[in-house]
Amino acid sequence: MATQRPTLVLVNSSAGSGEADLVEQVCRALEQHSLFGTEVVESGSDERYAAAVASARGRDVVVVGGDGSVNRLLQQLMDQQLLGSVGAVGVVPVGTGNDLARDAGLPLDWCGAAEVAVSGAPVARGLLVDTAGRVVTNVVHCGVAAEATAHAADVKGVLGRTAYTWGAVRAGLTRQGWHLRVVVDGRTVADGTERLLMVSAAVGSSVGGGHEIAPNADAGDGQVDVVIAHGTSARARVGFALDLRRGRHIERQDVTVTQGREVLVKAVTSRDAFAVNTDGDVEKDRLRSRRWQLRADAWRLRAPTRPH
Numbered sequence: 001m002a003t004q005r006p007t008l009v010l011v012n013s014s015a016g017s018g019e020a021d022l023v024e025q026v027c028r029a030l031e032q033h034s035l036f037g038t039e040v041v042e043s044g045s046d047e048r049y050a051a052a053v054a055s056a057r058g059r060d061v062v063v064v065g066g067d068g069s070v071n072r073l074l075q076q077l078m079d080q081q082l083l084g085s086v087g088a089v090g091v092v093p094v095g096t097g098n099d100l101a102r103d104a105g106l107p108l109d110w111c112g113a114a115e116v117a118v119s120g121a122p123v124a125r126g127l128l129v130d131t132a133g134r135v136v137t138n139v140v141h142c143g144v145a146a147e148a149t150a151h152a153a154d155v156k157g158v159l160g161r162t163a164y165t166w167g168a169v170r171a172g173l174t175r176q177g178w179h180l181r182v183v184v185d186g187r188t189v190a191d192g193t194e195r196l197l198m199v200s201a202a203v204g205s206s207v208g209g210g211h212e213i214a215p216n217a218d219a220g221d222g223q224v225d226v227v228i229a230h231g232t233s234a235r236a237r238v239g240f241a242l243d244l245r246r247g248r249h250i251e252r253q254d255v256t257v258t259q260g261r262e263v264l265v266k267a268v269t270s271r272d273a274f275a276v277n278t279d280g281d282v283e284k285d286r287l288r289s290r291r292w293q294l295r296a297d298a299w300r301l302r303a304p305t306r307p308h
Contacts (some may be wrong), residue, residue: 005059006037007090007118010052010073012065019094022110026064026092029114038062043072050076060087060302062117066095067138071279074127074299075135083298090117090302096209097280100138103204103219104303120302125219126203127299128263128292130278138204138279139213140292142265143178144229144237145198146277177232179268184226184260192268197229197237201263201292207280212247214257222296223259230254261294 009030011023031038041052053076063069070091077083092113093101100106104123107113128136177195181188190196202214202225214225229240231254243249250257266289267273273286 004036006039007034007060007062008052008056009038009040009062009064010043010069011040012043012069022094023064026094026110026114029111030062030092030118033115033118050080053077053082054080056086057082058085058087060090060118062090062092064092064094066093066098067100067279068095068281070100071135071137071281074137077299078129078133078135088122088300088302090120092117097207099206099209100204102206102210103138104301106303116304117302120304122300123220123303124297125299125301126222126294126296128201128203128224128294131291134278136201136203136278136292139200139202139207140279141198141200141277142180142274142290143196143198145200145207145213146275146282178272178274180272180274181266181268182226182228183264184258185262189226189256189258190228194230195232197232197240198227199265200227202227211244213244215247215250216257222261222294224261224263224294226258226260226263228256228258230256262291264291265289
């Protein structure tokens with residue numbers, strides 16, 4: 001439980017001038033709503049950020065930023081073994097996608113979000129941790145969805161949220177799938193004999209600014225939703241991308257959804273090494289194998305009593 005200390009507010013020090021003005025307004029609003037005041041820290045270097053997070057022991061934290069900023073905080077809390085030692089985490093979503101905020105029903109306007117960030121009800125949420133100790137707060141993708149994010153980054157500034165759909169279509173046209181073995185809680189759900197288009201392990205429901213990759217995922221139910229797209233023909237690949245845009249992809253016969261607490265994805269051969277996208281961040285190297293384990297109720301997010 002947080003003590004009567006100022007709320008730690010973490011902001012992105014690389015914000016442009018226009019965004020910096022917004023962040024300043026947000027910080028003033030947080031100060032007004034907080035019972036014990038705030039301490040604002042710009043993210044800065046990794047060393048400075050780590051020191052700021054270390055000071056969060058025993059008090060609440062507010063992240064002013066997008067999904068990547070929330071992931072950065074929880075990664076530091078994980079690295080410093082502080083996940084159970086801080087109070088509730090508030091989020092004022094000023095990123096591009098803000099999928100965690102959408103999934104949790106947080107207000108997407110900064111004014112409403114600032115109030116919820118310091119006075120909302122703490123709600124327990126799970127997160128995934130992989131074999132390298134990297135955390136997943138929302139969704140991790142293997143395969144075409146990771147390729148889609150990489151393609152979307154090329155046009156994100158022009159197309160905004162629609163960039164993800166464009167990236168998915170482009171990736172669907174150019175990639176023919178991977179031979180991947182998928183094991184959930186010790187059960188083999190894909191044996192690698194046939195190519196897969198995508199494997200996603202979802203704590204939250206949406207990606208790419210509101211595209212519901214796992215519509216039934218619930219970050220508080222102690223399960224992770226594993227979405228597998230099996231169709232790899234040219235028609236199936238494009239159809240999957242379009243159905244994803246419409247929110248109908250899990251109705252497809254070539255898509256399966258499984259729940260569990262541990263997920264293993266393993267390439268059958270070196271040619272099947274796959275890209276991984278963790279909370280919107282695509283890893284530099286392709287992988288032969290990766291395992292994720294769910295840590296239920298690992299942290300608490302301040303959320304409105306009624307979803308916005």
